[in-house]
Amino acid sequence: MSSYPQTRLRRTRSTSWSRAMHREVLVTPADLIWPLFVTEGQGVEDPIASLPGVSRWSVDGIVARAKEAVALGVPCLALFPNTQPDRRSEDGREALNPDNLMCRAIRAIKDACGDDIGVLTDVALDPYTSHGQDGLIDAAGYVLNDATVEVLVGQSLNQAAAGADIIAPSDMMDGRIAAIRDALEGHSHHNVQIMSYAAKYASAFYGPFRDAVGSRGLLKGDKKTYQMDPGNAEEALREVEMDLAEGADSVMVKPGLPYLDIAIRVKQTFGVPVFAYQVSGEYAMIEAAVAAGAADRDAMVLETLVAFKRAGCSGVLTYHAAHAARLLGA
C-alpha cells in the first residue's frame, strides 16, 4: 500500500552481511602510524602517567615495537625522543648530533626491519631546547623564523642520513618545507618524503605529549605566535597550499577529531594525501572515559578511526595504533 515508503534506508542495514557490503569506508592496519617515545638506557620501559598504556622505550624496546608493528601490518612509526635534561640547550643543538637518541633509534629500526616499515621523524626543536619552544628564541622569548629554519634543515639532514624515510616538520615556521626539500635534494635524498604538519593548531590537547618528551615543565608561555589559531579554517588552506608548492609529499592536520572539518576541506580542495594526528589529549580523553566506566574502548577507538577515513584522510597517527591493528586483524 502506498502509505509505506518505497525507499527504506533501513533495508540495507538490516543484516550484518549487508551492512558490511554497503560500508563506504574501512579502516585497515595500513591506515595507522604509530607514534613512539624513545628514552635512554637498555631494557627500559617507562610508563607515562598522563598517557595510560603508553610508555617511553629504550632503543632495544623501540626495535621490538617496530617488529610488532610489522607483524600487525602497521606501515609506519613516528619517533619522538625524551632528551635528557643535560643534553637540552637554549639552541637545541642536540638535534644536530648524528648520535642523538633519535638517530640511534632510526638506525636500530632500519638495521632490524629495513624497508618492512617506514620511519617518520619529527622535525622541531622542542625535544631539545631548554625552554621547550620549537625553535630559537630572542631575548623576549619570540621564536625566530629564519634562524630556526636553518637549524631545522640541519636536523632534517641529520635524520635522513640516519635512515629516516619521512621527514615530518612540526614546527610551523614559514618557508621550512622549501628549505628542507632543497637540502634533501642537494644531499641526494631524493626519495626521502616530507609529510608537513601543515595545519597544526595551538591546541590544549598536547599536554600529555609534553610530559612524554619532558618539555611540559620547561615550556614558558605558549606557541600561539607560530601554531594556528583554532578559529581559522581558510588560513589552513593557505598553509597547505604553500607547503605543497614548496615540495611537501603529504600534509597533516593536527589535532585530529576537533579538526575533521579541516581535514575534509584540505582533501576536497587539493586532492593530496592528508593525514591526521589524533593527539595525546584525544587519546587521554578516551582512556579517561574508559577508566570512568563511561565508554567501551575498542568500539570508541575504531569509531574515531573510521571518522578520519570518512573525512578523507589517508591515515592517522594514533597512540592506539597497535591496539587498533590487533582489533582489526582479529
Ligand SMILES: NCC(=O)CCC(=O)O
Ligand atoms: N609534534 C608532535 C606533537 O606535538 C604531538 C602532540 C600530541 O600528541 O599531543
Ligand SMILES: [Mg+2]
Ligand atoms: Mg606553514
